[in-house]
Amino acid sequence: MTAACLMTTYQPLALSFTRGLGTRLWDQQGREYLDAVAGVAVTNVGHSHPRLVTAISEQAGLLLHTSNLYSIDWQQRLAQRLTQLSGLDRAFFNNSGAEANETALKLARLHGWKKAIEEPLVVVMENAFHGRTLGTMAASDGPSVRLGFQRLPGDFLKVGFGDLAALEAITQQFGPRIAAVLLEPIQGESGVLPAPPGYLKALREHCTRHGWLMMLDEIQTGIGRTGAWFAFQHEGIVPDVMTLAKGLGNGVPIGACLARASVAQLFTPGSHGSTFGGNPLACRVGCTVLDIIEEQGLLQNAAQQGTHLLARLRVELREHPQVLAIRGQGLMIGIELARPYRDLALRAAHEHGLLINVTRGKIIRLLPPLTLDAKEVEMIVRAITRLVD
Known part of the structure; x- marks a missing residue:
């Protein structure tokens, strides 16, 4: 139920949390x-991490x-860290993922x-999701996202995700007329759909050959x-070009668009901006998140525990008649069910003390913090196995 004073853009579960620590949350009754x-893939280093609390x-x-209007030291530090990690050259900071994608589209x-294309087009993917602004909605797919918002920007071409022949x-x-391609390496909102092996590499070669930006x-x-x-x-x-948000701030709003130098220099003073983007608080938090991930070995942990969780789920659910597919990479996993299950997320919370996300009514998304351990993997496997029975 949504409070009467809030716009009804969400249908939240009847759960409200008062505190969190690591991979755990506690509701108002203390459960x-x-x-x-x-x-939704934001608190990658967990809730209330002491390093973040201090920062x-x-x-x-x-x-x-x-x-x-002034130089911001933490902004420059975070830009340097992200460019070093990614191999890209420059960063622009804003407040959200949708804004980061709008930056990429600009x-x-x-x-x-610059190429003298009068009406440039951007190639996007079927089943994609890039945000809720008018521009990013136009680049996204799905009637539920677009319902009631006609006359969206029309400079997009949609092709099948992973379909090189269609490209x-x-x-x-x-x-x-094509200037760029925008896509998710793994389509998250559509049910954790990874790009086919070799597709990103082939797309990189295609973009280079034709002078398109790969975004x-x-x-x-x-x-x-x-x-x-x-x-x-x-x-x-x-x-x-690459866009970031979510896990970069671990709950503090921040978005980023990174680009090669030759692309980034297309912006000149006054051609883009953000009042709050890259402020000292958000950028210090971003730097601290990167420190925590490096110092705690969370990349390796995400790879190891993600592989373990994926394997265990496939073993336990391999013959389940309601499970069509289990897919993902690292700690981003989707379980596709044969039919929609009403109130599945609420049942998981009430019956098993497990918070999951269900997208499209029948795809369970697992996006736990990168600090997940082997014991917690088993807890998730047991709960999911019972939940789909």
């Missing part, structure tokens, strides 16, 4: 839950905001303008979620 959602408290007592427009077909038809939306897959800093690193490529 403990294992959090396998992590705020936030100290920075709040020093300086929260100055605006980008770069695509400018890239097309070649639109290249033949629209090639001179990766790593808002959900980035910052260690798949067992690498960024999902593209599993394929041994580097995009031209």
Whole structure:
């Protein structure tokens, strides 16, 4: 139920939490839950991490905001860290994933303008999700996202995710007008659908050959979620543009768009901006998140525990008639069921003390903090096995 004073854009479960620590949350009655959602892939280093508590408290007592009229030391530090980790050259900070994707789309427009394309097009994927602004909705797929929002920006071409033949077909038809491709390495909101092996590498080669920007939306897959800093690193490529948010701030709002130098320089003073973007608090938190992941070996833990969780689920559910597929990478796992299960997330919470996300009514998404341990893996496996029976 949504409070009468709130707009009805959400249908929240009848659960409210008062505190969290690590992988656990506690509700108003004091009941403990294992959090396998992590705020939809946000709290990657867990709830109330003491390093983050200290960093936030100290920075709040020093300086929260100055605006980008002045140099911001923590912003420069975070940009340097992210460019070193990614192989890209420059960063722009804003407040959310949708804003990061809008930044990428503006770069695509400018890239097309520089190439003298009068009406540039961006290739996007079927079943994609890139945000809730008018521009990112137009780049997304699905009637429920678009319902009631006609006359969206029309400069997008949709192709099947992983379909190289379809990509070649639109290249033949629209090639001179195409400026960029935008996609998720793993489609999260559509049910954890990884790109087929070799697809990102082939797409990288295709973009280079045709002078298109390869733009990766790593808002959900980035910052260690798949067992690498960024999902593209599993394929041994580097995009031209990448967007981040979610896990970068561990709950403090921050988004980022990274780009190669030749692309980033398309922006000039006044061509883009963000009042709150890159403020001292958010960027100090971002730097602290990166420190924690490095120092605690959370990339390796996400890869190890994710592999273990995926394998255990496949063993326990291999003959279950209601389970169609189990897929994912690192600690980003989707379990596709044969039919929708009403109130599945609420049942998981009430009966098993497990917080899960259910997308499209029949796909269980598991996105636990990267600190998950082997004992907690077994807890999730037991709960999911009982839940789908």
